[in-house]
Amino acid sequence: MKILVPIKRVVDPYSKVRPLSDGSGIDTTGLKFEINPFDEIAIEEAVRLREKSGDVEIIVVSIGKSECEEQLRKALAIGADKAILIETDQEYDSLGIAKELASLVAEQAPDVVLMGKQATDDDCNQVGQMLAAKLGYPQATFASKIERLQTSLKVTRETDEGDEILELPLPCLVTADLRLNEPRYVALPGIIKARSKPLERRTPSVPVTLKTRPVFFESPPPRAAGKKVSSVDELVAVLRDRGAF
Amino acid sequence: MSKLLLVLFTGSESSLGSGFAAALGLSFDVLTLTGHAETNTGAEKELVAGLTSLPPADALASTIATLSQGYTHIAATSNMRSKDVMARVAGILDAGMVTDVTLIESPTRFKRPVLAGSIISIVEVLSTPVVLTFRPAGFAKGEAGGAPDQVSVSADASGKTVRISQSVRGGARPDLSQAKIVISGGRPLRDAETFERVIGGFADKVGGAVGATRAAVDSGIAPNELQVGQTGKIVAPDLYIAAGISGSTQHMAGIKDSKIIVAINKDPDAPIFESADYGLVADLFDALPAIERALGS
Numbered sequence: 001m002k003i004l005v006p007i008k009r010v011v012d013p014y015s016k017v018r019p020l021s022d023g024s025g026i027d028t029t030g031l032k033f034e035i036n037p038f039d040e041i042a043i044e045e046a047v048r049l050r051e052k053s054g055d056v057e058i059i060v061v062s063i064g065k066s067e068c069e070e071q072l073r074k075a076l077a078i079g080a081d082k083a084i085l086i087e088t089d090q091e092y093d094s095l096g097i098a099k100e101l102a103s104l105v106a107e108q109a110p111d112v113v114l115m116g117k118q119a120t121d122d123d124c125n126q127v128g129q130m131l132a133a134k135l136g137y138p139q140a141t142f143a144s145k146i147e148r149l150q151t152s153l154k155v156t157r158e159t160d161e162g163d164e165i166l167e168l169p170l171p172c173l174v175t176a177d178l179r180l181n182e183p184r185y186v187a188l189p190g191i192i193k194a195r196s197k198p199l200e201r202r203t204p205s206v207p208v209t210l211k212t213r214p215v216f217f218e219s220p221p222p223r224a225a226g227k228k229v230s231s232v233d234e235l236v237a238v239l240r241d242r243g244a245f
Numbered sequence: 246m247s248k249l250l251l252v253l254f255t256g257s258e259s260s261l262g263s264g265f266a267a268a269l270g271l272s273f274d275v276l277t278l279t280g281h282a283e284t285n286t287g288a289e290k291e292l293v294a295g296l297t298s299l300p301p302a303d304a305l306a307s308t309i310a311t312l313s314q315g316y317t318h319i320a321a322t323s324n325m326r327s328k329d330v331m332a333r334v335a336g337i338l339d340a341g342m343v344t345d346v347t348l349i350e351s352p353t354r355f356k357r358p359v360l361a362g363s364i365i366s367i368v369e370v371l372s373t374p375v376v377l378t379f380r381p382a383g384f385a386k387g388e389a390g391g392a393p394d395q396v397s398v399s400a401d402a403s404g405k406t407v408r409i410s411q412s413v414r415g416g417a418r419p420d421l422s423q424a425k426i427v428i429s430g431g432r433p434l435r436d437a438e439t440f441e442r443v444i445g446g447f448a449d450k451v452g453g454a455v456g457a458t459r460a461a462v463d464s465g466i467a468p469n470e471l472q473v474g475q476t477g478k479i480v481a482p483d484l485y486i487a488a489g490i491s492g493s494t495q496h497m498a499g500i501k502d503s504k505i506i507v508a509i510n511k512d513p514d515a516p517i518f519e520s521a522d523y524g525l526v527a528d529l530f531d532a533l534p535a536i537e538r539a540l541g542s
């Protein structure tokens with residue numbers, strides 16, 4: 001079985017980010033970059049599927065600047081077999097990313113595309129579903145459990161009301177939610193060892209026509225400063241006063 | 246000419262959509278996939294698909310995409326289901342998409358939060374059609390119009406995905422994303438039984454819904470559909486009570502639109518006190534029962 005895992009380089013989700021003063025972008029000076037947390041979960045799951053059944057080949061791909069190599073190397077260290085960097089300085093929207101990935105899927109013909117449900121920088125939650133549409137693949141978003149069957153996957157996915165179990169014939173696309181697994185820790189020697197694994201650089205194959213574009217970034221309106229109350233009685237009194245109870 | 250198709254997965258979503266449609270200011274039709282629109286939204290037409298249940302995303306998205314022909318804007322309330330399906334609709338239509346719209350500047354310019362709400366971005370739409378999901382909290386309910394003409398449309402529910410089973414939890418409590426009062430608990434609730442007794446018991450006293458942090462869900466204290474935050478549900482109640490919650494950016498991303506935020510935390514330096522309207526430094530296991538007693542008197 002061949003699994004393709006698209007990963008995105010994002011600013012560390014625990015760092016404090018601000019808009020640039022002219023609103024043209026986000027100030028990331030001095031901040032760390034990571035594999036998007038949901039994508040790391042997707043890589044981990046692919047590796048676990050291999051650990052369970054052996055015959056799994058894992059290819060990771062990232063579309064972006066040359067620096068994405070850092071995240072692809074880490075993915076190789078977690079256990080991916082091969083990395084592809086589609087190197088570009090171009091601005092993309094979700095549909096553009098989906099089309100570039102669709103072209104790679106056509107070439108690589110994986111049985112499963114396994115990816116993050118959402119990038120923690122743009123919080124879009126779009127690319128997986130758009131890619132599945134382009135490929136005509138069945139999809140399971142927000143996966144919390146994946147089981148491999150003969151010619152299909154059985155996926156438990158989270159819903160607004162609880163969860164559901166879907167069976168998807170291969171080839172199919174699955175997006176990972178937080179509870180799918182907890183990614184393993186990779187120590188530095190593992191990352192260094194992964195340097196001998198193949199990483200292929202290439203240029204995009206699909207021209208981009210932006211359909212949406214972020215044009216301004218600002219801080220959210222601040223909440224009015226709160227106050228501490230000294231007792232339960234005081235709290236209940238102010239809440240009653242404001243009609244909350 | 247610009248025209249909106251407001252997609253209602255269930256008839257009960259009609260009251261959430263009317264405010265958004267009014268704010269967009271375009272003439273519009275609604276597509277009701279199951280049931281009937283429960284309120285008059287001011288739509289010109291109601292397309293009634295008459296599905297008895299919602300099929301998996303591949304089948305549902307094809308149906309919606311077919312019925313979306315001719316509309317410039319295709320929109321639905323933001324939740325896990327609409328994210329699953331509407332982004333696939335955008336893929337089929339080769340359309341741009343704006344997720345989680347919180348404010349409309351014009352029919353081609355929208356505000357939405359990014360980076361767990363740390364930043365608001367203005368997104369420009371450069372082509373039609375465009376697919377949108379919106380957070381209803383930011384849009385006042387629209388004025389009810391006359392009853393729209395109803396038109397039956399055919400919906401094909403067949404796809405490659407097979408649904409084996411489905412669980413619907415929640416019971417008698419109000420729906421988290423629409424409740425007037427939400428009480429949420431974090432990691433210190435220890436186990437499922439304690440969470441249900443302390444947080445659930447309090448919620449039932451005040452007629453509220455129950456929420457949880459990711460830490461609580463991850464450690465099996467609370468079920469996943471209760472997670473509030475960047476990657477869980479977005480809530481906007483009149484009163485949000487956070488008990489034993491530190492106030493991570495990711496959690497705050499889901500509660501910012503609450504009218505009043507109350508934090509109960511035993512650490513006076515917990516970050517949540519910076520964004521709570523009222524903060525009580527206390528042990529939640531003492532404070533919540535004390536509030537219940539005070540309310541009873």
Ligand SMILES: Cc1cc2nc3c(=O)[nH]c(=O)nc-3n(C[C@H](O)[C@H](O)[C@H](O)COP(=O)(O)OP(=O)(O)OC[C@H]3O[C@@H](n4cnc5c(N)ncnc54)[C@H](O)[C@@H]3O)c2cc1C
Nearest residue numbers: 431432433458459460474475476489491495496511512529
């Ligand atoms: C990609 C990503 C997405 C995420 N998405 C979400 C999300 O959607 N929602 C979410 O909630 N988190 C999310 N998180 C996790 C988030 O970063 C925090 O780890 C989490 O919110 C912390 O939960 P907590 O407040 O319950 O736990 P903690 O941070 O451990 O806080 C517990 C608090 O309880 C207080 N306390 C302890 N005992 C008591 C007591 N007896 N009485 C009163 N107070 C007490 C402590 O002082 C502490 O402040 C996400 C993280 C990542 C990386």
Ligand SMILES: Nc1ncnc2c1ncn2[C@@H]1O[C@H](COP(=O)(O)O)[C@@H](O)[C@H]1O
Nearest residue numbers: 006007063115116118119124125126127
């Ligand atoms: N530039 C990119 N390169 C590779 N994969 C990406 C890229 N952008 C997004 N993705 C994938 O798409 C998922 C959803 O992203 P988004 O729709 O932007 O929230 C991510 O979790 C990644 O798996």
